[in-house]
Amino acid sequence: MATLIIAEHDNSILKPATLNTVAAAAAIGGDAVLLVAGEGCQAVAGQAAQVAGVNKVLLADNAAYGHQLAENVAPLVAELAKSAGFEYVLAPATTTGKNLLPRVAALLDVGQLSDIVSVESADTFKRPIYAGNAIATVKSLDAIKVITVRGTAFDPVAAEGGSASIEAVTAVHDAGLSRFVGEEVAKSDRPELTAARVIISGGRGMGNGENFALLEKVADKLGAAVGASRAAVDAGFVPNDMQVGQTGKIVAPELYIAVGISGAIQHLAGMKDSKVIVAINKDEEAPIFQVADYGLVADLFDAVPELEASL
């Protein structure tokens, strides 16, 4: 029994979401093989080989895979899955994994289980549905199980300690259907939202983008990441990659501080598995208080600077 895991990376660094996905593979059992598909991504293969519990690394280094275009990477993954007889194909439920894996599943003529949060047995998994308001236990009937993994549900395996072999894959699939034009990547010295130990998020109550500086000051003191509600993103206060929720990022930090966020079900879906939740809101009826461990009814423009000063 073997699992093919799609490594998430940017051609130079292996992303932490990969480690959570390897943990899900470990819960399934059997051999774990990491696929590093990219361009000039030798260094990533080196890091992948050190991940605890990984038996082998497959390195597909070609210009066609440089930007993770699904049209090119999906046939590679499908071919590997078929030719090497993998029973499981796993990827992190990140935007890259979500973009790629259903295309792989369809090429293999199998279904996909999205966003699993637990492994119940070799063919049965749990996954949240309806914005996390229900958890479905689903059995796969397919010979090859194609699965995306919710990172927050699996503790990452150690990034070091393994000593897997690296094997080059020479197959090149260049569908010629799509091309990379450009990207706008948010540069930040703060931890990534999905990997942060502490997150402070702002909502519509922040009033404008400049006021997010108040949250950034707190974040600097706590080593926290800064997130946002959809309303704050839609209003143009902050970029889309900061959105937490059903249709944004799913986070589960040790501490989540929600500031000026009402607590709509779609927002809760993205953060209610946080260990400790703090809500600061001037409306004592705001639904966010129903999930908050510590609620502070206050005007954020008073409370947040005071919080910063007392840290």
Add this chain to the structure above:
Amino acid sequence: MLTMQAAPVGLDINAKRQNSMKVLVTVKRVLDYNVKVRVKADRSDVDLANVKMALNPFCEIAVEEAVRLKEAGVATEVVVVSIGPKAVQEQIRTALALGADRGIHIETENSPESLSVAKLLAKVVADEQPGLVILGKQAIDSDNNQTGQMLAALTGLSQGTFASEVKIEGDEALVTREVDGGLQTLGLKLPAIVTTDLRLNEPRYASLPNIMKAKKKPLDVKTPADLGVELRAHTELLSVEPPAERKGGIKVGSVAELVEKLKNEAKVI
């Protein structure tokens, strides 16, 4: 950054496609996004009896985008398709009221799994030959986020998922995608499959006259057998349970008390 290269295929072919570009939009009937579902007592599924149903919000955005492409003169016809029991015709009519031209209803007993939906849609794509297919990025009931990507695989077409901007230029769709790190722009060879993210547009409301007009727009009903597709189950739903409830916390009276609790009780700072 967005300078275009010469189109690789003959220009007159492009011109022809541009002149007659049909857009296919898929719509799914789901529970209204404001409704908080409950799990049935026997844990067999969620309880959807008497729950308000609506057009999946991402599909509404898909319809809006298609209608705007038509209004901008880029698309000539907007065809909307839904798969499911008879009730989905309600959502097709909503899409027609928002400006789609005609509907296709593929009648099935329940809403089939993503791969089956994609197989049915692939047949519709083969029949209709659209220049662009727009789907929602995810259905807010099953939260799968799969169908568009699967359809792209089955049709061998390019895919632009989680789109926040779509521009048609020559024989390409320039699609800006919302990705974890920020935004990414891809050039997709047409015909292309696009799935919508929330910020692609703000859907309009259907006016009463348009709702009336929609009732007269053509709506074809087909079965999977008509399309030659045999549906197969890929998963079995064993049970559904409510998520672990968070126990309510406390209200603190001041920032000082909050900091004290976080330090000494929760020990998280």
